[in-house]
Every structure is written in structure tokens, then in C-alpha cells.
Amino acid sequence: MSTYNVVIIGSGPGGYVAAIRCAQLGLKTAIIEKYDTLGGTCLNVGCIPSKALLDSSEHFHKAEKEFGEHGIQTGKLTVDLNQMIKRKDDVVDQTCKGVAFLMKKNKIDVYYGIGSFKDKETISIHGKEGKKEEIKAEKVIIATGSKPVIIPGIEYDKKRVITSTEALKLKEIPNHLIIIGGGVIGLELGSVYARLGSKITVVEFADRLISGMDSTLSKELQKVLKKLGFDFHFKTKVNSAKTKGNKVILTASNSKGENISLEGDYCLIAVGRKAYTEGLGLENVGIETDDRGKINIDENLQTKVPGIYAIGDVVKGAMLAHKAEEEGIFVAETIAGQKPHINYNLIPGVVYTWPEVASVGYTEEQLKEKSVNYKVGSFPIRALGRARASMDIDGLIKVLADKKTDEILGVHMIGPRVADLIAEAVVAMEYRASAEDVARMSHAHPTYTEAMKEACLAATENRALHL
Amino acid sequence: MHFEVKIPPVGESITEVTISSWKKNNGDFVEQDEIICEVDSDKTSFEIPAEKAGKLNILKQEDETVEVGTIVCTIDTESTNNTPSSQSENKNEDHEESDSPDEVHKTGEIIEIVVPEVGESITEVTIAEWTKENGSFVEKDEIICEIDSDKATFELPSDATGILQIIAQSGDTVKVGDVVCKIEVGSSTSKPKESQSSSSKTAPETKRSNESYVKGHPSPAANKILNEKGISPSEVKGSGVDGRITKEDALKASKSQKEEKKGVSEETGDNNRSSRREKITNLRKTISKRLVSVKNETAMLTTFNEVNMKPIMDVRKKYKDQFKEKYEVGLGFMSFFTKACCIALKEWPAVNAYLDENEIEYHDYCDISIAVSTPKGLVVPVIRNAEKLSFQGIESEIIRLAGKARDGKLTIPEMTGGTFTITNGGVFGSMMSTPIINPPQSAILGMHNIVQRPFAENGEVVIRPIMFVALSYDHRIIDGRESVSFLVRVKQLLEDPMRLLLNV
Numbered sequence: 017m018s019t020y021n022v023v024i025i026g027s028g029p030g031g032y033v034a035a036i037r038c039a040q041l042g043l044k045t046a047i048i049e050k051y052d053t054l055g056g057t058c059l060n061v062g063c064i065p066s067k068a069l070l071d072s073s074e075h076f077h078k079a080e081k082e083f084g085e086h087g088i089q090t091g092k093l094t095v096d097l098n099q100m101i102k103r104k105d106d107v108v109d110q111t112c113k114g115v116a117f118l119m120k121k122n123k124i125d126v127y128y129g130i131g132s133f134k135d136k137e138t139i140s141i142h143g144k145e146g147k148k149e150e151i152k153a154e155k156v157i158i159a160t161g162s163k164p165v166i167i168p169g170i171e172y173d174k175k176r177v178i179t180s181t182e183a184l185k186l187k188e189i190p191n192h193l194i195i196i197g198g199g200v201i202g203l204e205l206g207s208v209y210a211r212l213g214s215k216i217t218v219v220e221f222a223d224r225l226i227s228g229m230d231s232t233l234s235k236e237l238q239k240v241l242k243k244l245g246f247d248f249h250f251k252t253k254v255n256s257a258k259t260k261g262n263k264v265i266l267t268a269s270n271s272k273g274e275n276i277s278l279e280g281d282y283c284l285i286a287v288g289r290k291a292y293t294e295g296l297g298l299e300n301v302g303i304e305t306d307d308r309g310k311i312n313i314d315e316n317l318q319t320k321v322p323g324i325y326a327i328g329d330v331v332k333g334a335m336l337a338h339k340a341e342e343e344g345i346f347v348a349e350t351i352a353g354q355k356p357h358i359n360y361n362l363i364p365g366v367v368y369t370w371p372e373v374a375s376v377g378y379t380e381e382q383l384k385e386k387s388v389n390y391k392v393g394s395f396p397i398r399a400l401g402r403a404r405a406s407m408d409i410d411g412l413i414k415v416l417a418d419k420k421t422d423e424i425l426g427v428h429m430i431g432p433r434v435a436d437l438i439a440e441a442v443v444a445m446e447y448r449a450s451a452e453d454v455a456r457m458s459h460a461h462p463t464y465t466e467a468m469k470e471a472c473l474a475a476t477e478n479r480a481l482h483l
Numbered sequence: 484m485h486f487e488v489k490i491p492p493v494g495e496s497i498t499e500v501t502i503s504s505w506k507k508n509n510g511d512f513v514e515q516d517e518i519i520c521e522v523d524s525d526k527t528s529f530e531i532p533a534e535k536a537g538k539l540n541i542l543k544q545e546d547e548t549v550e551v552g553t554i555v556c557t558i559d560t561e562s563t564n565n566t567p568s569s570q571s572e573n574k575n576e577d578h579e580e581s582d583s584p585d586e587v588h589k590t591g592e593i594i595e596i597v598v599p600e601v602g603e604s605i606t607e608v609t610i611a612e613w614t615k616e617n618g619s620f621v622e623k624d625e626i627i628c629e630i631d632s633d634k635a636t637f638e639l640p641s642d643a644t645g646i647l648q649i650i651a652q653s654g655d656t657v658k659v660g661d662v663v664c665k666i667e668v669g670s671s672t673s674k675p676k677e678s679q680s681s682s683s684k685t686a687p688e689t690k691r692s693n694e695s696y697v698k699g700h701p702s703p704a705a706n707k708i709l710n711e712k713g714i715s716p717s718e719v720k721g722s723g724v725d726g727r728i729t730k731e732d733a734l735k736a737s738k739s740q741k742e743e744k745k746g747v748s749e750e751t752g753d754n755n756r757s758s759r760r761e762k763i764t765n766l767r768k769t770i771s772k773r774l775v776s777v778k779n780e781t782a783m784l785t786t787f788n789e790v791n792m793k794p795i796m797d798v799r800k801k802y803k804d805q806f807k808e809k810y811e812v813g814l815g816f817m818s819f820f821t822k823a824c825c826i827a828l829k830e831w832p833a834v835n836a837y838l839d840e841n842e843i844e845y846h847d848y849c850d851i852s853i854a855v856s857t858p859k860g861l862v863v864p865v866i867r868n869a870e871k872l873s874f875q876g877i878e879s880e881i882i883r884l885a886g887k888a889r890d891g892k893l894t895i896p897e898m899t900g901g902t903f904t905i906t907n908g909g910v911f912g913s914m915m916s917t918p919i920i921n922p923p924q925s926a927i928l929g930m931h932n933i934v935q936r937p938f939a940e941n942g943e944v945v946i947r948p949i950m951f952v953a954l955s956y957d958h959r960i961i962d963g964r965e966s967v968s969f970l971v972r973v974k975q976l977l978e979d980p981m982r983l984l985l986n987v
């Protein structure tokens with residue numbers, strides 16, 4: 017039986033990054049994945065394929081709506097959805113192979129099959145066609161990720177009532193796609209099909225979109241999605257959804273207590289994801305999950321069983337690939353005797369609509385709740401030369417800073433490429449920079465990043481230059 | 484005063500470095516710890532901070548290649564600056580509770596306190612600890628500082644009454660005659676507010692109000708390093724913008740000594756693989772230098788013998804209580820050994836001599852150095868004219884000196900001038916050793932533990948308490964015959980203590 021210093025269950029961004037870091041630290045490492053390809057949700061049915069389709073559909077949208085203005089005549093445009101999906105599959109395929117290569121390069125043993133605890137040190141792996149083996153581990157990292165949540169009353173049939181996984185490989189462009197949930201995944205996939213011509217209706221229980229983020233972003237995002245043809249029902253609770261022939265019928269009740277009924281040809285369930293621990297045999301080692309199925313961990317991300325750690329979507333915290341990666345590194349280094357640290361408040365949240373949405377640190381709502389005295393500096397994207405040149409004029413950057421010390425407490429962005437821009441805010445905040453610090457740093461002209469500088473100037477003493 | 488800034492040793496095998504850039508101009512006023520120069524070695528580049536505040540005088544130019552230890556600039560610490568005084572840098576978190584400087588009636592006079600002459604051959608000392616805080620009010624003759632030299636620790640009293648301004652920091656090595664602090668002369672009064680305006684330039688206050696919220700905030704990498712070292716960011720002085728702790732600050736940080744002991748016991752058992760670096764004390768530095776030079780510069784070798792301790796033990800057993808009652812000190816083995824050595828030294832004067840280049844200095848007296856181990860290292864106080872002392876005289880002198888040694892209170896004269904050394908490794912359980920000569924002496928006697936061993940006596944095997952003894956000696960002036968005879972004579976005297984009395 018092979019013995020390892022560390023065995024990792026699950027090869028998503030949490031698991032495979034942990035494996036690489038363990039190997040870098042000289043630990044003999046193995047990783048177990050139940051599917052045939054490595055990379056987990058993120059690479060196979062999450063971040064990467066959704067971005068591939070978002071980019072393709074945005075090209076189409078631009079060609080259709082903006083090329084004329086640029087002086088490019090296209091004639092009649094058509095969408096080859098099969099090709100779009102195939103290109104996406106190729107991107108996924110290359111990325112997953114990249115992970116397999118990294119495993120090989122770092123001499124990490126990869127086992128395909130369902131990993132489950134036999135006891136604290138023994139993991140059994142149930143492979144395909146009844147193949148079964150066992151390996152020994154000094155330390156185990158659980159990185160089994162998450163699965164979509166299906167709410168009661170909804171008949172998930174994978175054909176017309178679907179989750180993100182199916183939405184990434186539809187055979188046709190829906191006429192009317194109803195999306196349950198106004199969160200990140202729903203709005204991203206909704207954007208894909210809206211750009212390709214679908215009518216989109218979002219049914220959301222809360223009173224705004226992306227409800228965890230700063231409400232300014234919700235408002236701005238709602239505006240731009242409305243322009244794209246989105247319809248919204250807020251404070252509305254879905255009661256049922258089911259396929260009837262070529263249609264999907266959805267019933268819901270709104271805040272006034274009225275029952276409404278919607279009819280579309282597809283319904284995407286995007287109400288969140290839940291931790292996934294099925295088949296893991298947690299009961300054999302005495303690890304428990306909380307009421308939402310997440311594995312309980314301590315501040316070192318260790319479960320109550322010493323030597324067994326858990327990271328990523330399967331534990332508390334934001335369900336984001338980069339959060340899972342940081343945790344993977346954290347646990348690997350902790351196992352190697354180092355003392356790393358994660359600043360959870362500075363893990364950025366990102367939505368890849370167009371314009372993109374990105375945010376880090378405290379929202380205005382949180383600062384109010386904590387009764388922190390703060391000031392706001394805001395700068396609209398449309399005031400940038402770069403934005404007018406590219407015709408991407410929607411959005412703004414909002415900087416929240418401590419009233420007394422000028423320390424940046426939160427940065428909230430909606431605009432072109434802000435998913436990339438947010439990194440500047442993270443760096444500034446890791447070093448606890450003040451708004452004026454950033455305002456005094458040179459930002460290349462013309463770029464979208466100038467909005468960050470201007471928002472910081474605005475926060476400093478309300479002295480934005482180009483407003 | 485001109486303070487010299489040298490290229491510090493940066494790593495094994497690096498002997499020279501190149502000055503890549505001066506961050507400050509010649510003649511600039513620099514603050515303590517401000518980075519003044521960037522230097523490249525073939526392995527890395529590093530920065531040189533100003534060790535003192537003052538006016539910069541650059542001696543080596545950019546692109547010059549210089550050896551480690553070269554003086555690259557001097558800092559004129561006398562030169563004044565118009566910014567708040569540089570001493571403000573060493574902030575005192577709890578300075579409120581000490582006598583507030585605001586209530587001091589100043590005369591305007593400033594007195595400098597320098598490192599006093601502490602003994603021949605001592606040219607530099609290390610500031611062990613300031614017992615008074617910067618900015619606090621001190622009385623004349625009050626102890627303000629503890630100083631380590633390579634021979635002893637001594638205390639520095641204040642020469643005046645007034646406010647203390649510390650210049651040399653704990654851990655700094657300073658030369659005899661260097662200014663370590665200033666006293667702003669003044670008397671303590673109880674009418675506070677008037678004098679406040681005159682003291683408005685008092686550093687800690689202005690500094691405090693300027694202090695940024697970010698002071699002491701570690702960068703992500705610095706944070707991890709500090710966690711691993713078990714150091715809290717509050718113990719580290721940040722050199723980054725507004726006092727941020729940079730990765731380099733964290734790499735250089737070391738734990739304060741008190742914390743360390745705690746850390747070690749906490750970590751054990753957890754597969755701890757961390758290591759620590761500590762600056763060695765002057766005492767340790769001197770010990771190491773001396774030991775190596777003795778090994779290199781003398782022709783040292785060791786002769787052994789064994790001593791049947793039964794006769795002495797019998798004597799002790801018999802008279803121990805009476806002795807104690809009469810003299811109020813215990814009757815130990817040391818007095819027997821000291822007496823025996825004194826007699827033998829008289830008979831073999833080379834063992835009691837110094838070699839001084841072309842001359843041999845013989846001593847007609849026996850000043851016996853006794854090695855005493857203390858928390859800071861080994862010290863060797865001297866029993867003067869041991870040959871004249873009674874058993875009781877020797878025992879009480881040893882007790883007195885050992886006590887002072889443990890308290891770090893020995894003076895330099897009390898530790899210099901011995902003609903022969905006795906060291907007792909037996910107290911730690913050593914069975915046999917080859918002690919190293921204590922220069923300029925020529926020989927040392929090593930005592931060891933007493934063990935019950937089978938022993939042939941009158942053709943029969945009996946069990947006797949046996950001690951092995953060793954004599955290391957400098958073969959350049961002591962011949963084999965002398966050294967061996969000396970040790971045999973010591974053995975003879977110890978095995979038949981009557982001889983000590985009769986001197987036969």
C-alpha cells in the first residue's frame with residue numbers, strides 16, 4: 017500500500033493548488049479525483065467555461081450593437097452555438113490538461129476514483145469498473161467542493177429545468193430563459209444568452225441583485241442588464257418550476273402576496289451551491305458537517321480530527337476559486353510547519369458580466385452597521401478618455417475611506433475589466449494604504465485604472481481632476 | 484562625536500561589496516535607522532541604515548568596491564537638526580507612568596555621559612540594558628544603565644539630575660569614551676504647565692501625534708515571517724512608509740530575550756524546526772577569541788593522575804561540623820586543592836610563571852584563579868596570596884568571589900592577575916577533561932568528579948573514592964618533568980593531608 021505525507025481529496029483549485037504547494041515543500045503528495053479530468057468545478061463546469069462563453073457572446077454582442085458605430089459593416093450576423101460550445105470545450109480541455117501536466121511536473125501521484133475515509137490514515141479509492149485501492153496518508157486535505165442547490169418544488173430534469181452545468185452546453189439559444197436567483201452565476205450565464213438574443217427574466221428573493229455586494233453595484237448592474245433586455249422580479253419567492261413539453265412553467269409569490277406565473281422555454285436554477293461531502297466517509301473518522309453541510313474547521317483549517325484539513329467550497333467562507341487556492345496554500349504550508357495567514361476581508365469578489373463587477377473590503381452597508389465614520393469617493397467610468405475610445409462607458413469606481421485616517425476600507429467597482437483592476441485595491445489594502453496614497457501614485461494614461469486614482473482623489477478631499 | 488558606519492558582515496564568504504547608491508547626500512542630516520546607502524554583494528543587495536542621527540559625511544563613493552568592515556561614512560552626532568530630536572525614535576509606550584519630563588525645571592545645560600574607563604585592555608563595551616527610559620527624569624547618581632564588558636557587567640550612574648536622552652541603544656557596542664546618553668539638567672518641580680512650553684520640543688509628544696495608524700502594520704510576507712518567528716508586530720520597528728513593517732524588517736527581527744525562553748518551551752513536541760540567531764555578548768566574544776588564541780599560540784598539553792580522596796573525605800567527615808561552627812563556612816575540597824597547589828607551585832616555580840616573549844616572569848606568591856560558571860559564561864576571580872591563607876581564609880574567599888560572580892558584580896581587578904588556575908568540572912559530572920590555560924598563565928589544574936572505583940591498596944582490591952586530576956600546561960616553559968612532578972606532588976599532598984600541615 018502506498019504511503020504519502022499528504023493525500024488530497026478533490027482536484028479543484030483548492031485541491032490541486034494545495035498539492036503543488038505540498039510538493040514544492042518536499043512532501044510526498046497524492047491527489048484523488050472522482051471525475052476523469054482534473055480541475056474541479058472551476059475548470060470543468062465553472063469559472064473557465066463560463067468565461068469562455070461570456071467572451072464569445074460579448075464579441076457577438078459588440079459586433080451586432082457597436083461595430084456599426086465603429087465603422088465596421090458586418091452584414092447579417094449569425095451565431096453558431098455548437099462552435100461556441102466546442103471552443104469552450106477546447107479551452108476547458110487545454111486547461112485541465114495543464115493541471116495534469118502540473119501534477120506530473122511536481123511528481124504528484126494522481127488517483128482517479130471516489131476517495132473515502134476508511135480510517136484516519138487510510139483512504140480507499142473506488143475507481144471505474146469496480147477497481148478499488150487503498151492508500152495511507154499522514155495528513156489529509158479535503159477539497160471536495162460544492163454542488164448546485166436545488167430548492168424544493170423545482171423539478172430539476174437537466175433538460176429544461178437546469179443548473180449552470182447544463183447551461184454551459186445548451187444545444188439551442190433559449191427564447192425565454194427564466195433564472196431563479198440574481199447572484200453571480202445566474203447573471204453571468206443570463207448575460208451569455210441575453211447577448212445571443214434570449215429574453216431573460218430573473219426571479220430573486222432579495223430586494224436587489226448580487227445582494228452580498230455593495231448596493232451601489234447592485235443598482236448599477238441592474239441598470240446595464242436592463243439595457244441588455246433583462247426583466248427582474250424582486251422579493252419574489254419561487255414555489256415551483258417544471259417542464260411541460262417545450263415549455264417551463266414557474267410559479268412564485270411576490271411581496272404583495274400575489275401569485276405569479278411565468279412561462280419560458282428554459283429555467284436556470286442559480287440559487288447557490290452547497291458543500292459536497294457525499295461518499296467521503298466522514299462518518300468513519302467522526303467529522304461532522306454544519307446545518308448547511310459544510311465541514312467544521314478551526315483557525316488552521318483543521319477539522320476536529322488532527323491531521324485532517326478541509327478547504328475551499330466545502331468549508332465556510334466565500335465560494336470562490338481564489339479563496340480555495342489561498343486555503344490550499346495555507347494548509348500546505350501549515351502542514352510543513354510554517355505559519356501563513358489569510359486576510360479573508362481582502363479576498364475580492366468578482367462578477368464577469370459586462371461591464372464587470374468587482375469589490376474588496378467593507379461595503380457601505382457593513383461600515384454603517386459597524387458605525388465606522390467613512391467618506392466616499394466615486395468616479396464614473398464615462399469620464400475616462402479610455403472609456404470613450406472603447407465605447408465602454410458604463411460603471412463607476414467607489415472608494416470608501418476612514419474619515420479620520422484616510423485608510424481605504426472598501427473599493428467597489430463596476431466597469432470594463434474591473435475584475436483585473438481590483439488587484440490594485442487588494443494590494444493597496446494589504447498595505448493599508450490611504451486614499452491619498454493611491455491618488456499620489458502615477459496611473460498610466462489613458463487607462464481604466466485612472467478611475468481608481470480619480471476615485472481616491474475624490475475620497476481624499478473631493479478633488480477628482482476630470483469631473 | 485563622529486560615529487563611524489562600517490560595512491557589516493553580510494554572510495559567509497562575502498568579503499567585499501560595492502556601493503550601489505547613496506540615498507542621502509553628503510552633509511545631509513540623517514535620522515537614526517534611516518536608510519542611507521544601498522550596497523551590492525555578489526549574493527544580494529542590502530541597505531545600510533544610519534546607526535545614529537546626525538550629519539552625514541560620505542567617505543566612499545558610489546561604485547567603489549570596499550571590504551567588509553570598511554568605514555564608508557561617518558555621522559556627526561553633535562550636529563543639530565531642526566526636526567524633533569532624534570531620540571524620539573525610540574518611543575516609550577508607557578512613558579506616562581514614569582516621571583513626566585513636563586514637570587522638570589530645566590536649566591538649559593546638557594551633560595553628556597560617556598562610557599567610563601573600566602579597566603586596562605577594555606576598549607569597548609555593550610549596552611546591556613537601560614534601566615531608565617528615554618525622556619524620564621533621573622536623579623544624580625541614580626543607576627541609568629547596565630553595561631557588559633568582556634570581563635564584567637557594571638552599572639552606569641547618572642552624573643546629573645535631569646531628563647535622560649538615550650543615544651546608544653541596548654545591544655549597541657560602544658567604545659570607552661563614547662557618549663551613551665545626555666542629561667538635560669534640571670530639577671523636578673511641581674508647578675507643571677509653565678515649563679511645558681519650553682519643553683514643547685520634547686520628542687515623544689510631537690512624535691506621537693504624527694504617528695500613523697499604519698505604524699507597525701506588517702506586509703503579507705512580513706506577517707508570515709513574524710508569525711513563524713513568534714514575534715508580535717508590536718515588537719518590530721517598521722522601516723517602511725509611515726512605519727510599515729517590510730519583509731526585510733521581519734527577516735531581520737529577533738525575539739526579545741524574555742520572550743524567547745517562553746517560545747522554546749511552547750514549541751517543543753510540535754516538531755519545531757525553527758532556529759534562532761542571537762548577537763553574542765562581549766564576554767562570549769572574548770572567551771572565544773582567547774580560547775582559540777591559546778590553542779594556537781601555546782604548546783599546550785595535559786598530564787593526568789588520580790587521587791584517592793578517602794583521606795580527605797575522612798578529615799572532612801570528622802571536622803566538618805566543628806569547622807562550620809567555628810568559621811561559619813563549610814569545609815570543602817577546594818581549600819585542600821588550593822593549599823596543595825600552593826605548596827607544589829613553590830616547589831615547581833615554572834608552573835606558576837608567565838612567559839613574556841623573551842623573558843619568564845616567576846612569581847613568589849600564589850594568586851589562584853578559580854573558575855566559576857555564571858549564566859553569562861565562565862569567569863575566573865582570583866584568590867590573592869592563597870599560599871598565606873588558612874583553610875578557613877580560602878573557603879570564605881571562594882564563597883565571597885563566587886557570590887559576586889553569580890550576581891555579575893565582580894570588578895575587573897578581582898579577575899585579573901592570577902598566576903595559576905583551578906577549575907572544577909566535577910561539579911557538572913565530568914570524569915576527565917583537558918582544561919585550557921588561562922593566559923598569560925602557564926598551567927591549569929582540572930578537578931573532576933569523585934567516583935567509587937576498585938583500587939589496589941597493599942596488594943588488595945578495595946573500593947575507594949577516586950578523582951582524576953589533569954594539569955594542562957604550556958610546554959614552552961614547563962618541561963614534562965616539572966609538570967608531571969607538580970601533579971604527582973599535588974596527589975601526594977591530597978592523599979595524605981597531614982603533609983599539608985607539616986609542609987613535607
Ligand SMILES: Cc1cc2nc3c(=O)[nH]c(=O)nc-3n(C[C@H](O)[C@H](O)[C@H](O)COP(=O)(O)OP(=O)(O)OC[C@H]3O[C@@H](n4cnc5c(N)ncnc54)[C@H](O)[C@@H]3O)c2cc1C
Pocket residue numbers: 025026027028029030031048049050051055056057058059061062063064066129130131132159160161162180201292294295296327328329330335336337338339340368
Ligand atoms: C458556473 C460557475 C462559475 C464560476 N465562476 C467563478 C469565477 O469566475 N471565479 C471564481 O472565483 N469562482 C467561480 N466559481 C466558483 C468556483 O468554481 C469554486 O469556488 C471553486 O471551484 C471551489 O474550488 P474547490 O477546490 O473548493 O472545489 P471544486 O472546484 O468544486 O472541486 C472539488 C473536486 O472534488 C471532487 N470530489 C468531490 N468528492 C470527491 C471524492 N469523494 N473523491 C474524489 N474526488 C471528489 C469533485 O469531483 C471536484 O472535481 C464558479 C462556479 C460555477 C458553478
